Amino acid sequence: MSLTLTNSKLQRQGSVIDGAWLQSSDEFVVENPATGQVVATVANAGAAEAEAAVLAAERAGVQWREFSAKKRSTLLKAWYELVVSNANDLAVLLTTEQGKPLAEAKAEILYGASYIEWFAEQAKRIEGAVIPAPASNQRIVTVKQPVGVVAAITPWNFPMAMLARKIAPALAAGCTVVAKPAKETPLSALAMAYLAQEAGIPPGVINLVTGQDSSAIGGVFTQHPSVKKLTFTGSTAVGKTLLEQSAATIKKCSMELGGNAPFIVFDDADIDAAVAGCIAAKFRNAGQTCVCVNRIFVHDKVKAAFTKKLVEAVAKLKVGDGIEEGVAIGPLINAAAFKKVSELVIDACNKGAKAIVAEGHTHLNGALFYPPTVVTEATTQMDVFNEEIFGPVAVVYSFSSEEEAIALANNTPFGLAGYFYSRDIGRVWRVASALEVGMVGVNDTAISNEMAPFGGVKESGFGREGSQMGLDDYLETKYMLMGGL
Ligand SMILES: NC(=O)C1=CN([C@@H]2O[C@H](COP(=O)(O)OP(=O)(O)OC[C@H]3O[C@@H](n4cnc5c(N)ncnc54)[C@H](OP(=O)(O)O)[C@@H]3O)[C@@H](O)[C@H]2O)C=CC1
Ligand SMILES: O=C(O)CCCC(=O)O
Numbered sequence: 338m339s340l341t342l343t344n345s346k347l348q349r350q351g352s353v354i355d356g357a358w359l360q361s362s363d364e365f366v367v368e369n370p371a372t373g374q375v376v377a378t379v380a381n382a383g384a385a386e387a388e389a390a391v392l393a394a395e396r397a398g399v400q401w402r403e404f405s406a407k408k409r410s411t412l413l414k415a416w417y418e419l420v421v422s423n424a425n426d427l428a429v430l431l432t433t434e435q436g437k438p439l440a441e442a443k444a445e446i447l448y449g450a451s452y453i454e455w456f457a458e459q460a461k462r463i464e465g466a467v468i469p470a471p472a473s474n475q476r477i478v479t480v481k482q483p484v485g486v487v488a489a490i491t492p493w494n495f496p497m498a499m500l501a502r503k504i505a506p507a508l509a510a511g512c513t514v515v516a517k518p519a520k521e522t523p524l525s526a527l528a529m530a531y532l533a534q535e536a537g538i539p540p541g542v543i544n545l546v547t548g549q550d551s552s553a554i555g556g557v558f559t560q561h562p563s564v565k566k567l568t569f570t571g572s573t574a575v576g577k578t579l580l581e582q583s584a585a586t587i588k589k590c591s592m593e594l595g596g597n598a599p600f601i602v603f604d605d606a607d608i609d610a611a612v613a614g615c616i617a618a619k620f621r622n623a624g625q626t627c628v629c630v631n632r633i634f635v636h637d638k639v640k641a642a643f644t645k646k647l648v649e650a651v652a653k654l655k656v657g658d659g660i661e662e663g664v665a666i667g668p669l670i671n672a673a674a675f676k677k678v679s680e681l682v683i684d685a686c687n688k689g690a691k692a693i694v695a696e697g698h699t700h701l702n703g704a705l706f707y708p709p710t711v712v713t714e715a716t717t718q719m720d721v722f723n724e725e726i727f728g729p730v731a732v733v734y735s736f737s738s739e740e741e742a743i744a745l746a747n748n749t750p751f752g753l754a755g756y757f758y759s760r761d762i763g764r765v766w767r768v769a770s771a772l773e774v775g776m777v778g779v780n781d782t783a784i785s786n787e788m789a790p791f792g793g794v795k796e797s798g799f800g801r802e803g804s805q806m807g808l809d810d811y812l813e814t815k816y817m818l819m820g821g822l
Pocket of ligand 1: 519575627
C-alpha cells in the first residue's frame, strides 16, 4: 500500500500532536479517485485528540510568540526550502490522493510554498505605529500581537496550498496552529507537517488532527475557549455552521467559501484570449476550485464564434489518471461529486439546454471521470445558474448589453471571483467596479498568487489570504496611551 516516493518519510500514518505522531488501530482509508484503490490508511482521531492538540498549541505558543520575528522568519524559510526540495514527491502524493494532473499538483506545491516564503518575509514587517495624541504630554502607540491559537480547517481540492496559506501567516504572526485536513486528502497535509518538523519548527507549533468525524473535531476547534481564531476554506453551508459554533466564544474568523464566478465576454473582446482564459479558469482541477468559472456570459454578437472555439478547445483536453503524461483533467473527488455534476447537467438539459461532449470524450462513463462538457442555451431558471458546479462543465449564457451582463453576473448570493474580457478601457473600469466579488480578472484569469489578497464578499466569506493584508487576521492591535511625558 505504500507509495513510491523518493523520500518515504513523507508518507505518515496519522495526526501529529505536540511533535508526536499518533497511531491507532482505528483507521480510515485514503483512496486514489483515479483508480479507486486504497493508497493508505490513516489513524482516525476525534474530539479527544483535537482537545489535546489545542492544549499542545497553547503550551507551544508561550515560547513561539516570544521568538524574534527574524527567528520565526528563518524557520519558515527552512520549511519553504524543504517543501521545494521535496516538491516532486509531494506532487505524487497529492495526485494520488486528490486526482489532479501531476503538473497541476506540482504547481500547487510551488504555489503553496510561495505563501510560506512570502510570510517568512512578512514576519519581519509586523509594525505598530505612533499616533498624535490629544495632549502634548501624551503619546499613542500601537503594537501588533498574535491572536493566539489558530484553528484551520481545509478542503480536499487544494490540500497542500490551503494549509500552507493558513499556517504560514499564523506562524509568521506568532500564533500556533491546530489544523484539520479533509478526510479525502490527509496525506499531503501530514507530509507538510513532517517537513515543518524537519525544518526545526518546535513541537506543538503545528498540530494536525486527521479523522473522519469532522464535526467532532470541528466542534472542539470552534468551541474551545483557548482557540482564538478559526480560518476555514470549504463550502458555504459548513462555513455558516462553523461561524455559529464560534459565536459562543467570539472567535476571530476568516471564511473562504463557495463561489459562482461569472466570466463575461464582451463584443470587443479578443476571442482567442477569452477562450484560452476560460479553459484555464474553468477546467483547473477538473473544475473543482472555488474560483473556477461557473457561468459564462457571452455577448450575442460573438456567441457563435466564442462557443465554436470553446468546444474545439475542450475537445483537445485529455482526461485520465493524473499521474499519466499529458492528462489535463483527472477524476472528480468522489461519487457524490460525480452525482452532483451529472444532476446539474441533466436539470439544464431538461429545461432546454444542449450539452456538447466531444467524440473523444463520450466513452467516459462510470468511475469518477466526468467528460468535459460545454452546455449551451443556458438560462437563469436552471439549477446550474445558482449552484457551484465543481466539475468540468462550461455553461454558456448570452446577453445583449453591458448592464444586462453586470446584472446577470451579480444575480447570486456568492461573490468570490469574477472575470471579463474587453478592450474598452472605460468598460474595464466600469465593469470591474460593478462586479460584486472580492477578485476580478480582466483579460486574464490567473488571479491567484501569494502577493495578491485572496478572498470574497457576500456569502463567499470574508478575510483575505496572501498579500500584505494576509497577516491582519492573525494579529490583534493593542493601543497604549503613554501619559505624563
Ligand atoms: N471554497 C472551496 O474551496 C471549496 C468549496 N467546496 C464546495 O462545497 C461542496 C461540497 O464539498 P465538501 O467536501 O462537502 O466541502 P466541505 O465544506 O464539507 O469540506 C471542507 C472542509 O470542512 C470539513 N467539514 C465538513 N463538515 C464539518 C463540520 N461540521 N465541522 C468541521 N469541519 C467540517 C471537511 O472535513 P471532511 O471532509 O473531513 O468531512 C473539510 O475539511 C463542493 O461541491 C463545492 O461546491 C468544497 C471544497 C472547497
Ligand atoms: O478554495 C479553493 O478552491 C482553492 C483556491 C485556489 C486558489 O488559490 O486559486
